[in-house]
Amino acid sequence: MRQRSVSSIGVVLVGLVPAIVGGVVFALVFTVLAIVAFLELATMLKLDSPVSRWIGCGLIALGGILALSASGNRGLPVLVVMSVILPLAYATFSERVSVLEEWPRIVAAALYLALPTFAAISIRQEPGPNDGWLDRVDAFAVPASAETGTGLGWLLLVLFTTWLSDTGAYLVGKTLGRRKLIPRISPNKTVEGAVGGIAFAALTSLLCSWMFQLNLHPVFALLLGIVLGVVGILGDLAESAIKRHARVKDSGTLIPGHGGMLDRIDALLLTLVTTWLLIPVLA
Structure with a gap:
């Protein structure tokens, strides 16, 4: 338990510090974490070809570079x-792999990590007026020449909402859980835990939108939290399904007491993309 707690603190720090610093630092750290998660996923999907792995890693790096350099969504x-x-080019011309097997697996695995990488970095760079205290933190953390905006607030909202939703689901499921959610995929998850996680997500989103002065109507903030809570559960269940198919308990052993990198960011992968898609509608 102590090892798990120490690891949890480390995971939070690795997520928060680069997020606050922003810029190239955040882009580099998130891209590296995504590549580590991709390599874990590649092992579970049996993408054993070094070329397949290099292509996936390269596409994730490309997502980070495009998000950091492209204006708006033009890099997507x-x-x-x-x-x-x-x-497709590799699977077609390679004599070592089957195009019908290797191509869709590389595409799915790469986009599974590359799209959230693009989304996370794009969210952090979100422009917009923000004259509150968080903008002063942002201005202090980044170089004086950098522009500040609402990006840090949005990114912290999705991070805290995802993390606390997971915590809420665990606590409610542990104390009140009776009915299994989808036992064939994840035997430990309960309906009560899922509802608790969604409720925690809604309240966290509402609180974060107020604290970070994102100018979200309270109703929209609650709805955003509900959507992120549902999407986070889907991300968690999707990774559980992949692990069950691969017949492994954890995606890796990188984080003591937690498993692999993918185990820690599975819900975040989908909540980041969802938030990035919804910001133009909500902002």
Whole structure:
């Protein structure tokens, strides 16, 4: 338990400090974490070809570079097209793999991590007026020449909402859980825990939108939290299904007491993309 607690603190620090610093530092750290998670996923999917792994890692790095350099969403089509073409070219011309087996696996695994990487970095760079205390923190953390905006607030909202939703689901499920959610995929998850996690997500989203002065209507903040709570559960269940198919308990052993990197960011992968898609509607 102590080892798990220490690891949890380390995971939070690794997530928060680069997020506050932003810029190239955050982009680099998140990209590296995503690549580590991709390599764990590649092992579970039996993507054993070094070329397949290099392509996946390269596409994740490309997602980070495009998000950091491209204006708005113009880099996204490039990422998607390259994620389809590069694996297809390799699987077509390689004599070592089957195109029908290797190509879709590389594409799915790469986009599974590359899209959240693009989304996370794009969220951090979200522009917009923010004259509150968080903007002063942002201005202090980044170089004086950098522009500040609402990006830090949005990123912290999705991080805290995802983390506390997971915590709420665990606590409620542990104390009140009776009915299994989807036992064939994740035997320990309960309906009560899922409802508790969604409730925690809604309240956290509401609190964060107020604290970080994102100018969200309280109703929209609650709805965003509910959506992120549901999407986070889906992300968790999806990774559980992959692990069950691969017949492994954890995606890796990188984090003592927690498993692998993918085990820690499975819900975050989908909540980041969802938040990035919803910001233009909500902001």
